[in-house]
Amino acid sequence: MVEVAFYGDDFTGSTDALAQFTRVGLSGVLLVTMPAWDELQVLARQYDVIGVAGVARSLPPDEQEAEIRPILQALRDLGPRFVQYKVCSTADSSPTLGSLGRALEVGRSIFGPAVVPILIAQPDLGRYTVFSHHFAAEAGAIHRLDRQPTMSSHPATPMRESDLRLHLANQTNLRIGAIHLTSYADLPAHDAQSTYDALVLDALTDADLQAIARTILIPPTTPAFAIGSGGLSKALATALTTPTTQQTNHAMPGRDGRDGRAQVGGVAGQVLVVSGSQSPRTAEQIARAVASGWHSLPLTYRPAAVSDGSPAVAAEAVRALNAGAPGVVVHTGEATGRATGELLGAFSKELAAVVREVVRNTQVRRVVVAGGDTSGRVLRDLGVTALEPSPTTPSHLGQGLTLCTAITGDPQLNGTQFLLKPGQLGAPNLFDALRQA
Structure with a gap:
């Protein structure tokens, strides 16, 4: 109860x-x-x-x-x-x-x-x-x-x-x-x-x-x-004086009536990062990933492209991952520092479109979303209905970071693992640490 x-x-x-x-x-x-x-x-x-x-x-x-x-x-x-x-x-x-x-x-x-x-x-x-x-x-x-x-x-x-x-x-x-x-x-x-x-x-x-x-x-x-x-x-x-110690997995049905519990699959070692964060720590993490061979794809804000989810960027992310890149980072650079609200919403829709295309067209099943406001908008745009803490969260990711599994009626997104990263948190090598976990 x-x-x-x-x-x-x-x-x-x-x-x-x-x-x-x-x-x-x-x-x-x-x-x-x-x-x-x-x-x-x-x-x-x-x-x-x-x-x-x-x-x-x-x-x-x-x-x-x-x-x-x-x-x-x-x-x-x-x-x-x-x-x-x-x-x-x-x-x-x-x-x-x-x-x-x-x-x-x-x-x-x-x-x-x-x-x-x-x-x-x-x-x-x-x-x-x-x-x-x-x-x-x-x-x-x-x-x-x-x-x-x-x-x-x-x-x-x-x-x-x-x-x-x-x-x-x-x-x-x-x-x-x-x-x-x-x-x-x-x-x-x-x-x-x-x-x-x-x-x-x-x-x-x-x-x-x-x-x-x-x-x-x-x-x-x-x-x-x-x-x-x-x-x-x-x-x-x-x-709470009488916390339960029972670690029961309470599966929440997906909107299609299926069991929504995480089913982690895909190729180990590949990760997609989408970022709207403007934090210096996130910038450092992106730079460290690029130095380790990750593919970096910046988004450019174009109002006419908002409705199509920046297909060129999504297609390039899919190509890079299917070609064996260890990971891809799709990020907004410094653009969102110039505005809030409408601009953040537009970028978040594009980032959500990238996640959707990557999950549907690659074996990637671990996604990092960097930025507190970005995370909420991206998951809502993806139609995720709930998250459960993953029993496989690597202990070395650091305080304040939890790997969660998505519950959604979309059979291709259901069970995808998400790490929602606040801008300031995580070690500089966080993205590679998750990839190697």
Whole structure:
């Protein structure tokens, strides 16, 4: 029976959240599209964790609310102990895009006036909150969020403030307080006496997550609502006092009525990467793959070509793979840094068309999609309905990365393994590491 449900505001973070729960023995599924209520209830009886992967991080507030409100209401009605609004551990958001403030307002309107815990830290990814100020690692160094090279200059949501209380206060009129590490000995009392609508929580180590799990995340009433990263998912998994240890594979039927469980086939050692990420780390990973003999194919934005899915690029990718290339990277270069919304949507449709053609015309069954916003759009364009964590995920891929198998009514795409990669994550040799796994 479902214990916890979550909505992820981007796809890459959603797979990370699911992994946090399944690592402790909970069974879980990640929905790409919301099924009918009857089917959702069936899933709630089969799985301990149900996640919904969304794209709210790339939406303006009104569109964001239109997406998340019915989903959060449906998850509430399933009756889990917790419902999490899963966000990136770099707090990507602004008053005009992916607003955490709007998510907080919607959550309180659905789940009631209880104080909402907000935990953005995720120590295993090098993301820390201390005295409400947030820090994130990059290239082996720890930076305050507003000075972190990637996030301070992010093309969509540049981070100008490291104090998460102020960051959130810029997005809502709700009262944002905090509980600092120095107060953790009195966590229950602090929470009970709070006059705030939400509380930002510090975390520097996994021990801090465990302290949070033992105290304020034990809900007096259910479902309880919280906002946070994969660090919160890890704390919630700890907070579940009777997690099942049964690792049953709950197959979700594909839309054609077939068993949707992953059937991994194809030629080992070939991988397709499609990327809309503008992260320096992704650029480094692409360069490393090209140096190892991968084929690199840049997309050029041409409005007239959007509807045909850039067939020349897809055909070249198919030719290269069938000729024995170790892998192909189809990427958008720096183009998406100049625009958002419409341009990202156009590129994502083209990238999805490349994936479809490659899977149908080669033996490739492992696909990397790089970029949080890109991942969501590509999987939706492909018609993927759900993802399950793959039992064959290589352990050396790194924290925050989970290989998942696709469930879809398309018999050629069904069972394809996807690695949804946030722009900043993964070792420089990630693509070759997956190819050789």
